[in-house]
Amino acid sequence: MASMEPSSIANESLLQSNELYKYILETTVFPTEPAPLKELRDVTTSNNNNHPLDNVSTTCPLGGQYIGMLLKLVNAKMVIEIGVSTGYLTLLTALSIPKDGEILAISPYPKSYELGLPIIKKAGLEHKINFIDSEALPILDQFAKDKLNLGSFDFAIINEAQTNNYIDYYKRLVKLVKIGGLICFSNTLCEGYVTKQEQEVPENKRHFRQQCLNFTKEISQNPQVEICQLPLSNGFLVCKRLY
Ligand SMILES: C[S@@+](CC[C@H](N)C(=O)[O-])C[C@H]1O[C@@H](n2cnc3c(N)ncnc32)[C@H](O)[C@@H]1O
Structure with a gap:
């Protein structure tokens, strides 16, 4: 496919077959990827290491397509995105929610988001995005203090x-x-x-690995949510709030 960059077909998932991953991208992901998203993905891959403190990485296009489907299936209107890089997922969400939908997009590295912002503006979708330049946890605490915000979001994604x-x-x-x-x-x-x-895990991954193990154990025993974990990219766990 002429439009495909080599970086786009790197196997970012745990799927152990590059051929199969490439096949999925070529047959069902790239042909339907909206043009602004492709543009933003290209900007992201050509600007790696733009910000010294930020790891400029983005949701893989297959994961993005799946998230877009989920957003539409639950008719998401109010969305929280934790961890914004250049705005690939933010733009994807803006394309997937209705005209009056809103995204609370939180990241302490606005320089990365500024890379994708011109494409978001060009697509006429900036009005749906409330970008907050901060670590996410204090913002969530602040939001939860206002009772009007409780139960007011349809969808949240943490990356x-x-x-x-x-x-x-x-x-x-x-x-x-x-x-x-x-x-x-x-x-x-x-x-x-x-x-x-x-001992088989690189030292810089050990802490996060342990957090994943603890989180998975705790969430799988939590009756307040129904869960489903997929081997998509580096793992994608969906929780549906039941009460
Ligand atoms: C993997 S990238 C996110 C990719 C993005 N979801 C996308 O698909 O375009 C992770 C991002 O999390 C952001 N981040 C790092 N620490 C954070 C924190 N404590 N709260 C919110 N965002 C954070 C960084 O800006 C980094 O770009």
Whole structure:
């Protein structure tokens, strides 16, 4: 396919077949990827290491397509995105929610978001995005203080740089998301290290791996949510709030 960059077909998932991953992208992902999203993906891959403190990475196009489908299936209107890079997922969400939908997009590295912002503006979707330049946890605490915000979101997605414990996000988000709403966590299989012995795991991944193990154990025993974990990218765990 002429439009495909080599970086786009790198196997970012745990699926152990590059051919199969390429096949999926070529047959069902790239042909339907909206033009502004492709443009933003290209900008992201050509600007890696733009910000010294931020790891400029983005949701893989297959994961993005799946998230877009979920957003539409639950008719998401109010969305929280934790961990914004150049805005690929933010733009994808803006394309998937209705005209009066809103995204609370939180990240402490606005420089990365500024890379994608011109494309978001060109697509006429900036009005749907409330970008907050901050660490996410204090913002969620602030939001939860206003009773009007409790149960007011349809969908939340966490894809930050593996710094905070997912349980801390879950505890806050389960109050902000309505009953029936979804909370989605990326990287829950920690690049596959969840099944390795600690000594086989690079030191810089050990802490996050342990957090993933603790989170998965806790969430799988939590009756307030129904869960489903997929081997998509580095693991994608969806929680549906039941009460
Ligand atoms: C994997 S990238 C997110 C990719 C993005 N969801 C997308 O698909 O375009 C992770 C991002 O999390 C952000 N981040 C890091 N620590 C954070 C924190 N404590 N709260 C919110 N965002 C954070 C960084 O800006 C980083 O770009």
